[in-house]
Amino acid sequence: xxxxxxxxxxxxxxxxxxxxxxxxxxxxxxxxxxxxxxxxxxxxxxxxxxxxxxxxxxxxxxxxxxxxxxxxxxxxxxxxxxxxxxxxxxxxxxxxxxxxxxxxxxxxxxxxxxxxxxxxxxxxxxxxxxxxxxxxxxxxxxxxxxxxxxxxxxxxxxxxxxxxxxxxxxxxxxxxxxxxxxxxxxxxxxxxxxxxxxxxxxxxxxxxxxxxxxxxxxxxxxxxxxxxxxxxxxxxxxxxxxxxxxxxxxxxxxxxxxxxxxxxxxxxxxxxxxxxxxxxxxxxxxxxxxxxxxxxxxxxxxxxxxxxxxxxxxxxxxxxxxxxxxxxxxxxxxxxxxxxxxxxxxxxxxxxxxxxxxxxxxxxxxxxxxxxxxxxxxxxxxxxxxxxxxxxxxxxxxxxxxxxxxxxxxxxxxxxxxxxxxxxxxxxxxxxxxx
Amino acid sequence: xxxxxxxxxxxxxxxxxxxxxxxxxxxxxxxxxxxxxxxxxxxxxxxxxxxxxxxxxxxxxxxxxxxxxxxxxxxxxxxxxxxxxxxxxxxxxxxxxxxxxxxxxxxxxxxxxxxxxxxxxxxxxxxxxxxxxxxxxxxxxxxxxxxxxxxxxxxxxxxxxxxxxxxxxxxxxxxxxxxxxxxxxxxxxxxxxxxxxxxxxxxxxxxxxxxxxxxxxxxxxxxxxxxxxxxxxxxxxxxxxxxxxxxxxxxxxxxxxxxxxxxxxxxxxxxxxxxxxxxxxxxxxxxxxxxxxxxxxxxxxxxxxxxxxxxxxxxxxxxxxxxxxxxxxxxxxxxxxxxxxxxxxxxxxxxxxxxxxxxxxxxxxxxxxxxxxxxxxxxxxxxxxxxxxxxxxxxxxxxxxxxxxxxxxxxxxxxxxxxxxxxxxxxxxxxxxxxxxxxxxxxxxxxxx
Numbered sequence: 096x097x098x099x100x101x102x103x104x105x106x107x108x109x110x111x112x113x114x115x116x117x118x119x120x121x122x123x124x125x126x127x128x129x130x131x132x133x134x135x136x137x138x139x140x141x142x143x144x145x146x147x148x149x150x151x152x153x154x155x156x157x158x159x160x161x162x163x164x165x166x167x168x169x170x171x172x173x174x175x176x177x178x179x180x181x182x183x184x185x186x187x188x189x190x191x192x193x194x195x196x197x198x199x200x201x202x203x204x205x206x207x208x209x210x211x212x213x214x215x216x217x218x219x220x221x222x223x224x225x226x227x228x229x230x231x232x233x234x235x236x237x238x239x240x241x242x243x244x245x246x247x248x249x250x251x252x253x254x255x256x257x258x259x260x261x262x263x264x265x266x267x268x269x270x271x272x273x274x275x276x277x278x279x280x281x282x283x284x285x286x287x288x289x290x291x292x293x294x295x296x297x298x299x300x301x302x303x304x305x306x307x308x309x310x311x312x313x314x315x316x317x318x319x320x321x322x323x324x325x326x327x328x329x330x331x332x333x334x335x336x337x338x339x340x341x342x343x344x345x346x347x348x349x350x351x352x353x354x355x356x357x358x359x360x361x362x363x364x365x366x367x368x369x370x371x372x373x374x375x376x377x378x379x380x381x382x383x384x385x386x387x388x389x390x391x392x393x394x395x396x397x398x399x400x401x402x403x404x405x406x407x408x409x410x411x412x413x414x415x416x417x418x419x420x421x422x423x424x425x426x427x428x429x430x431x432x433x434x435x436x437x438x439x440x441x442x443x444x445x446x447x448x449x450x451x452x453x454x455x456x457x458x459x460x461x462x463x464x465x466x467x468x469x470x471x472x473x474x475x476x477x478x479x480x481x482x483x484x485x486x487x488x489x490x491x492x493x494x495x496x497x498x499x500x501x502x503x504x505x506x507x508x509x510x511x512x513x514x515x516x517x518x519x520x521x522x523x524x525x526x527x528x529x530x
Numbered sequence: 531x532x533x534x535x536x537x538x539x540x541x542x543x544x545x546x547x548x549x550x551x552x553x554x555x556x557x558x559x560x561x562x563x564x565x566x567x568x569x570x571x572x573x574x575x576x577x578x579x580x581x582x583x584x585x586x587x588x589x590x591x592x593x594x595x596x597x598x599x600x601x602x603x604x605x606x607x608x609x610x611x612x613x614x615x616x617x618x619x620x621x622x623x624x625x626x627x628x629x630x631x632x633x634x635x636x637x638x639x640x641x642x643x644x645x646x647x648x649x650x651x652x653x654x655x656x657x658x659x660x661x662x663x664x665x666x667x668x669x670x671x672x673x674x675x676x677x678x679x680x681x682x683x684x685x686x687x688x689x690x691x692x693x694x695x696x697x698x699x700x701x702x703x704x705x706x707x708x709x710x711x712x713x714x715x716x717x718x719x720x721x722x723x724x725x726x727x728x729x730x731x732x733x734x735x736x737x738x739x740x741x742x743x744x745x746x747x748x749x750x751x752x753x754x755x756x757x758x759x760x761x762x763x764x765x766x767x768x769x770x771x772x773x774x775x776x777x778x779x780x781x782x783x784x785x786x787x788x789x790x791x792x793x794x795x796x797x798x799x800x801x802x803x804x805x806x807x808x809x810x811x812x813x814x815x816x817x818x819x820x821x822x823x824x825x826x827x828x829x830x831x832x833x834x835x836x837x838x839x840x841x842x843x844x845x846x847x848x849x850x851x852x853x854x855x856x857x858x859x860x861x862x863x864x865x866x867x868x869x870x871x872x873x874x875x876x877x878x879x880x881x882x883x884x885x886x887x888x889x890x891x892x893x894x895x896x897x898x899x900x901x902x903x904x905x906x907x908x909x910x911x912x913x914x915x916x917x918x919x920x921x922x923x924x925x926x927x928x929x930x931x932x933x934x935x936x937x938x939x940x941x942x943x944x945x946x947x948x949x950x951x952x953x954x955x956x957x958x959x960x961x962x963x964x965x966x967x968x969x970x971x972x973x974x975x976x977x978x979x
Contacts, residue, residue, distance in 0.1 A: 256720045303739060307732040314728050317717045325653045326716070332709040333732050340739040347743055351750045353843045358757040358805070360839050365808035409760050409808075442756040444749040 117284030127229035131206035138203040153208040155179035160212025167348040171227035180205045181312025184239045190323030198243035237270040267309040289388040296391040359402035367408040377401035379480040386518040397473045400451035407435025428456040459512040475512040540627040561606035589711025596644040597634025604630040625673045633666035646719040663708030776800035778884035785924035799849030806836025830865040852877025859916045879918040889956040891936040
């Protein structure tokens, strides 16, 4: 049993297939690191303005970074740190006494705060997602430079709250958009999906947390003007509420995936399918889905469906020999698919997944003589991934891989969707399985 | 009658109260904002808890326009945009108004000054404000509690049985919302009503996220239950076993007073305790009569198999122990590790009792369901040797108080649909037999090899 060792190799393999270093990522990291170093140097040479404010905000940012969360889709956010950083960026006066912070000092304080908050994580070996960390700094850079420049050019604006408010909102929106584009570009390059799809995913995923961060950041800056630095204490309330809500949501989403992944193994433990079959199929299906530019919610459905595609076999009296569904009769395949779909539909929340599972064994043009039309893309992908894994299994034997690919290609157009087969071949080529 | 009294009190307060020093524009804006906040909050939320973001609007009103102003703004929430009966509207409005009025006086008494707070007020304005917040939640709780009492929804229980934890949590969250009220008041001077938007926006997002979390949690639970039941489809007679064990385990947990987080994990553990059964060949599970030693070893493996399957589910920590050791016995003759006494994890001791109880009260192919009384007697019988007496007592108390719905007797299944087990490894009254004697005899004979 290699149950113990499945997690690590899986992660490694996933990285091998997908984790290429994207040029945008390199650019992002160097810009962030460069600006952090430059701003620190500059601030060290010219000295700190308003050390008390710098210290308070720095502490808030560090605490926020310490409490960072990983949202679904491997997105790391630190709402408290980001909101604190925005608050510091927009700081115009503390308790009535006007302060004029140089943009470089803002960046230096934020960078220091992030670093301090990240240290405890790194000391226990929990490395941050570097691009997300860099983006947190970049966001501040994008807002601080124009904002401070603008104030410098038009000093009389600072008195008019309404104008300042509009400028703040506009800047936050613009910076958020640019930030999303950067994130989407990196994602598209690493996951091999289309930029438009990645951007839409990114905007959707970041909308709620981004709005909350922006609103609270502006709020902190405004309140500091009246109440001084006490406002930081006062504002821990909405910050904490938001943080807790996002953390819980992220936790349950992660748990959900883990549950489905784990329970999909019952078919293996029960001897219905080969060990690791469900996971290999879901990994391949997921990579094909990325290649075909499916959006994230669809990818998640696809992953669930792929993990559970054999669950109908639980209703069988005796396991099929080595679980290779590709080798049994069409009628039997359909029955298993329908039984599986019935189980999944029982949950009441996974109807999309059930539909994919139900139609997973139909030919790519749909069943003859039935009016349902072609099966959903997810079903067609699972059909290909499942057939490939049934034929190849967990070997890296190039001859077997080549034969399987040939078989799939021969049947594509009738049985298998030609686009899906070609996408699968591209994925396999990248992973080194096909030479 | 009660509602009438509350409304009357509010009307008097508003009619009497001095209006000097209240900025009418601010008051009108606050009233409008209050209505909007309340409407949106009911749209976002399913509306169960008594505390809503609108309480921060109410507390902002306390600071900005004083007790009478807060009462007026509170009463405006009668106009909230949602379908609701007139009486309920009246009561809600009056309740907010009265709470605002009381909080306003508390604020003034503690030394606060009505109006937009200025620099000099900080940080000491926080003290009267905290007093106002406390009074506000207190008044709300008392008013709603009174209504519940009169309607008979709530019974007065002895203080020992009341769980204080949820109250403390409610109080804390209301303090959080209250702090927001001060935020609104603080930046009111700078950006006016826009302050409310700025403050409530993140709050609504948090609530929306929270609701999503709850929906996702429900989906997760439903999926988990379904998948567990799918594992049981193999055996017609044990259908629903996992759900019922989960239920019985959480009854025991409640009786022991487990905190909410652990109780939740316990539910999952109960649900998942038998997933490993799938790793046992069907023909062994369903074999009539005595088992060979190899076959018995295969059955003994199922808690381990279950552990292997669910090991990677992150939140389960404690539940994993429960799944792995649910067939240990107090006297140390159980499997897989032969732990004894309190060396057995608490969850495992709970699940063992719940598991046996459900098994005995449901029908098996080789016998009919036993009555609850018989099952209880059998549990008592094995208490101390097989089961932890504390857990047995907890289950018995809980069943006595809340009752227990045994599964409806099932008809013998259609041969084509399902398989039928000839014995059940969970059944304490009919222990598995392996050739050469009972399980326990065999095990005590040749030691733990």
